[in-house]
Amino acid sequence: MVYRLIIVLFFFSVGALAQDNFIKHKISQGDNLSVIAKKYGVKVKDIADANPNAPKILKLNSTLLIPNKNKTTAKVKAKNVEVAVNNNTSNTSGTHEVASKETLWGISKKYNVSVDDLKKANPLLETEGLKIGQQIIIPSDVALVNEKPIETNAEVVSTDVELIREVKSKETKYGISKEYGITVAELERQNPSIKGKVPVGYLLKIRVPKEKADAIQAAKTSQDTNVQTDISSSQIAEATQEIKRDSTLVRTGNYSVLIDQLIASATENIGTRYRSGGTTKAGFDCSGLMFCTFGNFDIKLPRSSIEQSRIGTKVASDEAQKGDLIFFRTNGRRHINHVGMVVENVDGEIKFVHSSTHGGVMISSTKEPYYTRAFSQVNRVLN
Numbered sequence: 001m002v003y004r005l006i007i008v009l010f011f012f013s014v015g016a017l018a019q020d021n022f023i024k025h026k027i028s029q030g031d032n033l034s035v036i037a038k039k040y041g042v043k044v045k046d047i048a049d050a051n052p053n054a055p056k057i058l059k060l061n062s063t064l065l066i067p068n069k070n071k072t073t074a075k076v077k078a079k080n081v082e083v084a085v086n087n088n089t090s091n092t093s094g095t096h097e098v099a100s101k102e103t104l105w106g107i108s109k110k111y112n113v114s115v116d117d118l119k120k121a122n123p124l125l126e127t128e129g130l131k132i133g134q135q136i137i138i139p140s141d142v143a144l145v146n147e148k149p150i151e152t153n154a155e156v157v158s159t160d161v162e163l164i165r166e167v168k169s170k171e172t173k174y175g176i177s178k179e180y181g182i183t184v185a186e187l188e189r190q191n192p193s194i195k196g197k198v199p200v201g202y203l204l205k206i207r208v209p210k211e212k213a214d215a216i217q218a219a220k221t222s223q224d225t226n227v228q229t230d231i232s233s234s235q236i237a238e239a240t241q242e243i244k245r246d247s248t249l250v251r252t253g254n255y256s257v258l259i260d261q262l263i264a265s266a267t268e269n270i271g272t273r274y275r276s277g278g279t280t281k282a283g284f285d286c287s288g289l290m291f292c293t294f295g296n297f298d299i300k301l302p303r304s305s306i307e308q309s310r311i312g313t314k315v316a317s318d319e320a321q322k323g324d325l326i327f328f329r330t331n332g333r334r335h336i337n338h339v340g341m342v343v344e345n346v347d348g349e350i351k352f353v354h355s356s357t358h359g360g361v362m363i364s365s366t367k368e369p370y371y372t373r374a375f376s377q378v379n380r381v382l383n
Contacts, residue, residue, distance in 0.1 A: 024064075102185055105364060126370075130359055174264060174268065270361050327377050336377075
């Protein structure tokens with residue numbers, strides 16, 4: 001009798017331990033393994049291993065066993081959790097839904113990962129590019145928690161400061177976001193009403209870390225005046241010399257202001273679709289974007305990328321500056337067939353704005369393997 005009682009107690013304790021190691025989840029509308037894994041901070045494979053007989057297509061109101069990897073964490077509120085939180089002992093990946101006008105470069109900056117890592121985690125991006133509404137995997141060890149956090153006993157104190165910024169004439173979202181060290185996507189998220197062009201005089205609300213806000217304020221107070229003088233393209237033309245190179249007009253002089261305006265003009269088109277032969281906001285091809293951008297400032301470039309590669313002065317890649325044209329031989333071509341404009345060159349990484357066949361107008365980097373292999377040359381057309 002005692003022996004039987006011991007056996008019963010043994011099986012009861014095993015069953016209780018097994019239940020303690022798993023959480024029961026009832027399938028609701030819109031659930032899939034990836035969503036459920038994010039909700040509980042576990043891997044999809046862990047759920048599959050715990051439910052070997054579960055059908056591939058989950059049935060509504062059926063029950064799944066979820067591995068309980070951390071019994072001491074605060075309870076999860078299913079309705080409040082929107083993204084996964086990594087626990088201290090596992091590296092789980094989050095997902096991101098692609099919004100209108102988002103680029104790989106912008107997403108990589110938002111999550112502090114490289115474009116190369118995003119492409120490795122999402123192989124289809126190499127061939128199909130980004131699509132609005134597409135769910136892409138974000139390889140990251142850092143948890144991103146949205147507005148409704150998981151319950152916790154620790155109180156998190158935000159150090160962000162909200163600043164008010166008035167939009168001035170000829171300013172762009174790209175220029176303003178760079179000034180405050182955030183992405184265009186983050187600027188639009190904080191100000192949902194500016195999806196289009198930002199009107200002059202509009203008051204933007206920008207949240208940045210307190211340290212960044214203090215640095216911005218210090219820079220402003222150190223200036224003699226906050227009024228910036230806009231220099232028109234006609235005034236620049238009068239103040240500089242003009243020379244001919246390779247039968248194409250190339251200008252020389254102090255062009256720091258003009259270069260910033262060229263970059264602002266080009267990046268204002270980020271998100272515009274690719275269109276072969278296009279030179280308008282209805283769609284650009286790569287050389288069409290450069291042709292239109294420089295043309296807005298009365299600088300006439302040839303129409304094709306190979307012709308554009310023959311003007312100006314070739315410079316070494318480590319000497320590339322903002323406003324230079326950067327050229328590529330893509331898809332194994334022997335001759336130049338792609339062009340962009342340099343917007344930044346830091347520590348050997350050149351970032352450039354261009355119109356890509358798979359993503360439209362976007363900012364890419366020479367650190368991306370595709371462009372590393374295809375790189376050809378850099379030309380300076382403004383000396």
